[in-house]
Amino acid sequence: MAESAKEELFQLIRRLGGYLSVKMSNFFSISLQNLDSRSVGAVAGLAVAILFTWRLLRSPNGSQRRQRKRQGTAPSSSGVDTHSNTTLVPSGVCATSEDSRAQNVVDEFFQPVKPTLGQIVRQKLSEGRKVTCRLLGVILEESSPEELQKQATVRSSVLEVLLEITKFCDLYLMESVLDDESERRVLVALEDAGVFTSGGLVKDKVLFCSTENGRTSFVRQLEPDWHIDTNHEIISQLARFIKYQLHVSPIRPERTAANVLSTSSLEQFFGCI
Structure with missing residues (x-):
């Protein structure tokens, strides 16, 4: 046996x-x-x-x-074969x-295992360790500095992706504003959304300037692996200096350089919608 x-x-x-x-x-x-x-x-x-x-x-x-x-x-009493x-x-x-x-x-x-959002973020960002990203039109619902003088609203659909990026990358958020009150509204909106609770992003890494050129200077000084922006002109100016860029635009623009990718939203780029 x-x-x-x-x-x-x-x-x-x-x-x-x-x-x-x-x-x-x-x-x-x-x-x-x-x-x-x-x-x-x-x-x-x-x-x-x-x-x-x-x-x-x-x-x-x-x-x-x-x-x-x-x-x-x-x-066997019957004599019949038991088998x-x-x-x-x-x-x-x-x-x-x-x-x-x-x-x-x-x-x-060996069934394929669906990758986690964290794995997708790292793969899409090519293991980039530093990321700069503008706020208007990407993280916030508002699309102009004038709107920030009235309100600032964090897009709920982008929160999960944003928090995952902060786990793996040194993230800096930046925006051009018209007054100090707009800065306060943005910081309050980010805090209320829980962006600062994960430990990966602090208020000191939310940068403000008065002009679009000021945002370009921030990016040049920080030298990130990735920059995310909605302004086509800034994307074009930085193409020579930044390894990768993501152009967020509702209309798919003509590709300006091999290192510039485009998407309709940050969460769409990572496959969340």
């Missing part, structure tokens, strides 16, 4: 090995830097799945052996069934 169990385990490992050899090349093509706790847990899950699959495949055979043993030792009602299953059918079960375990493990 022990020899039979060993043989079953050997056959299961052999079958799993065949399927794993096909799957592993694709699985390990994923960069190690993208592995997280979910991936490590999945590897542990595979080991558990192999163990339980072996026990599952072993269980029916063990039951059949015990049943045959009981039938063989039980007294006459036993259903004989061809060994080829059993092997096919076990192959199918083993393949199902492997296929289920």
Whole structure:
């Protein structure tokens, strides 16, 4: 009986090995830097799945052996063959069934895992560590300094992306305003939206200037990996100096340079809508 169990385990490992050899090349093509706790847990899950699959495949055979043993030792008063009602299953059918079960375990493990928003942010930003971004039209609902003299409203749809960026990048927000009251409104709106609670962004990294040229100077001084803006002229001026830029515009503009990408909104760029 022990020899039979060993043989079953050997056959299961052999079958799993065949399927794993096909799957592993694709699985390990994923960069190690993208592995997280979910991936490590999945590897542990595979080991558990192999163990339980072996026990599952072993269980029916063990039951059949015990049943045959009981039938063989039980007294027969009628003289009728005790095995006459036993259903004989061809060994080829059993092997096919076990192959199918083993393949199902492997296929289920190697189902593609949807990347998290954090992984998408890092991939889209090409692992960039410093990002500058204007507020109007990107983070705020308002699109002009004149509107900020009345109100400042953070776009709810962009919050999740914004917070993820602050986890991985040194983020600076900037805008040109017409008065000190506009600055206060913007900071209050950001604070009420919870932007400063994550620890990745502080008020000192929200910069204000009086002109559009002032924002260009901020970006040049900070030398970010990415700059995000809605002003086509600023995007064009900075194309020579900034590694990557994202032009946010409701109308897809003509591409000005190879390092300039365009999107209708920040959250759309990261696939959130």
